[in-house]
Amino acid sequence: MSPQGDFRGVTQLTMSDIKIKITDREGLLHEVDAPTDMNMNLMEVVRSYELAPEGTIGICGGMAMCASCQCYIKSNHTLPEKSDDEEAMLSEAFFVEENSRLGCQIHMTPELDGLEVELAPEEA
Amino acid sequence: MIKTDILIIGAGPTGLFAVFEAGLLQLKCHLIDALPQPGGQCAEIYPKKPIYDIPGFPEVLAGELVDNLMEQIKPFQPGFTLGERAETIEKLEDGSFLVTTNKGTKHQAPIVAIAGGLGSFEPRKPLMKNLSDYEDNGVAYMIKEPEIYRGKKVLIAGGGDSALDWSIFLTEVADEVTLVHRRNEFRGALDSVEKVQELKNQGKIHLITPAEVVTLHGEGKLEKVTVRKTDSDEEVDVVVDNFIPLFGLSPKLGPIADWGLEIEKNAIKVNNALDYQTNIPGIYAIGDVNTYPGKLKLILCGFHEATLMCQSAYQRIHPDKKYVMKYTTVGGVIGFDGSKKEAPKAVVKAID
Numbered sequence: 001m002s003p004q005g006d007f008r009g010v011t012q013l014t015m016s017d018i019k020i021k022i023t024d025r026e027g028l029l030h031e032v033d034a035p036t037d038m039n040m041n042l043m044e045v046v047r048s049y050e051l052a053p054e055g056t057i058g059i060c061g062g063m064a065m066c067a068s069c070q071c072y073i074k075s076n077h078t079l080p081e082k083s084d085d086e087e088a089m090l091s092e093a094f095f096v097e098e099n100s101r102l103g104c105q106i107h108m109t110p111e112l113d114g115l116e117v118e119l120a121p122e123e124a
Numbered sequence: 125m126i127k128t129d130i131l132i133i134g135a136g137p138t139g140l141f142a143v144f145e146a147g148l149l150q151l152k153c154h155l156i157d158a159l160p161q162p163g164g165q166c167a168e169i170y171p172k173k174p175i176y177d178i179p180g181f182p183e184v185l186a187g188e189l190v191d192n193l194m195e196q197i198k199p200f201q202p203g204f205t206l207g208e209r210a211e212t213i214e215k216l217e218d219g220s221f222l223v224t225t226n227k228g229t230k231h232q233a234p235i236v237a238i239a240g241g242l243g244s245f246e247p248r249k250p251l252m253k254n255l256s257d258y259e260d261n262g263v264a265y266m267i268k269e270p271e272i273y274r275g276k277k278v279l280i281a282g283g284g285d286s287a288l289d290w291s292i293f294l295t296e297v298a299d300e301v302t303l304v305h306r307r308n309e310f311r312g313a314l315d316s317v318e319k320v321q322e323l324k325n326q327g328k329i330h331l332i333t334p335a336e337v338v339t340l341h342g343e344g345k346l347e348k349v350t351v352r353k354t355d356s357d358e359e360v361d362v363v364v365d366n367f368i369p370l371f372g373l374s375p376k377l378g379p380i381a382d383w384g385l386e387i388e389k390n391a392i393k394v395n396n397a398l399d400y401q402t403n404i405p406g407i408y409a410i411g412d413v414n415t416y417p418g419k420l421k422l423i424l425c426g427f428h429e430a431t432l433m434c435q436s437a438y439q440r441i442h443p444d445k446k447y448v449m450k451y452t453t454v455g456g457v458i459g460f461d462g463s464k465k466e467a468p469k470a471v472v473k474a475i476d
Contacts, residue, residue, distance in 0.1 A: 053389060053390065054389035054390055054391070054415075055242070055377075055389060055390025055391065056390065059242060059374070059375060060169060060170075061421075063169075063170060063173065065169055065170065066374065084309075084311075085311075087307075087309075088283065088307070088309070088311040091283060091305075091306045091307040091309075092248075092282065092283060092284070092306070092371050092372065094248075094250065094251050095251075123248065123374060
């Protein structure tokens with residue numbers, strides 16, 4: 001598998017990879033390897049595997065200024081607290097649920113091994 | 125009819141820099157942008173964010189970068205059609221293009237450079253069943269003429285600067301102003317938040333938080349909305365003439381997608397081996413709006429693409445003219461406004 005994408009940086013499969021389960025917007029489940037040593041976030045992992053079409057995810061580039069990377073957290077992992085920016089953006093986003101987070105604000109760390117997420121629908 | 129050499133669609137950093145490179149080749153530019161000010165995303169979404177990868181600028185605020193670009197291109201007197209979206213394109217008999225905006229403004233040029241970034245910014249519409257039934261009958265997504273709200277009962281939804289600022293402004297015009305937001309906290313300039321607090325205390329703004337508008341009612345026009353308090357699930361009806369959801373803007377490729385250009389991954393395919401031309405000769409796409417193998421959506425790449433595009437455009441416009449690229453250290457910058465910038469001449473003086 002060779003992850004590609006136009007984020008800056010290079011993805012390689014290494015010992016520091018974790019496994020993540022991502023359900024795309026069509027309902028398809030993907031189990032992917034995500035590196036924890038590349039300063040990547042969940043939105044970038046989704047883009048690197050092209051699990052959502054370019055231009056429909058990570059539109060603001062990861063500044064918590066759009067909600068195109070919104071996802072629902074399905075597993076019981078403890079995630080870092082939401083920043084004020086993320087909280088504010090989610091308060092204006094659509095399709096928001098209790099378990100909504102912005103993928104761009106979730107950095108890949110070894111503790112997130114086995115994380116299960118589902119991408120929120122695209123805003124019309 | 126506005127006539128120019130290169131018609132640039134999108135006034136973000138890439139489009140603005142194209143004006144400079146075109147100017148060095150004595151080509152005139154005109155820019156169209158759907159936003160009311162130049163700068164694109166840099167001005168609209170993140171003017172206060174620092175950028176660290178502009179060559180020669182260890183750190184520059186996005187807004188400052190736009191100001192600098194505007195200063196840099198000033199000698200080349202670009203024209204602007206702002207607040208209008210490029211809607212249709214037509215190829216004329218002489219091979220030039222006619223681009224018409226949503227407001228009917230017509231532009232003619234032999235070269236069109238699409239520097240549209242993510243597309244034009246459209247208001248985000250809340251997801252409500254019968255919302256579209258009331259568009260122009262009480263529901264609006266932006267405030268164009270505040271006077272139409274004189275004496276009206278207006279409800280604004282949203283928690284950002286525009287929701288705060290318009291709520292403040294409309295207290296002077298409207299009969300009643302209600303502001304609904306899903307949280308108690310607002311993200312906006314501190315003085316705007318404090319002003320809303322003050323107006324709320326004076327009873328001039330009716331504030332409902334944390335809450336959201338859930339249903340619209342009215343025969344033919346909006347008469348009432350149902351607002352649900354999200355902490356208690358309690359629902360209240362508010363009699364209103366106008367509902368203005370201000371949930372920010374989101375980019376859409378929009379009408380450009382129907383211009384017959386080859387689209388891939390929500391971007392326009394271009395020939396990156398040569399000149400960033402699209403499948404339609406004479407139409408180029410530069411910056412974030414284009415795609416090619418290895419594409420990176422970076423401002424610095426947009427600058428490069430704009431530069432090569434201008435060289436190719438020059439050759440299309442003047443197929444018979446001989447030309448070689450000249451350094452600004454050699455040729456200086458000769459503006460269309462008569463200004464001239466050049467390196468100071470070294471003093472030649474004998475030493476006795």
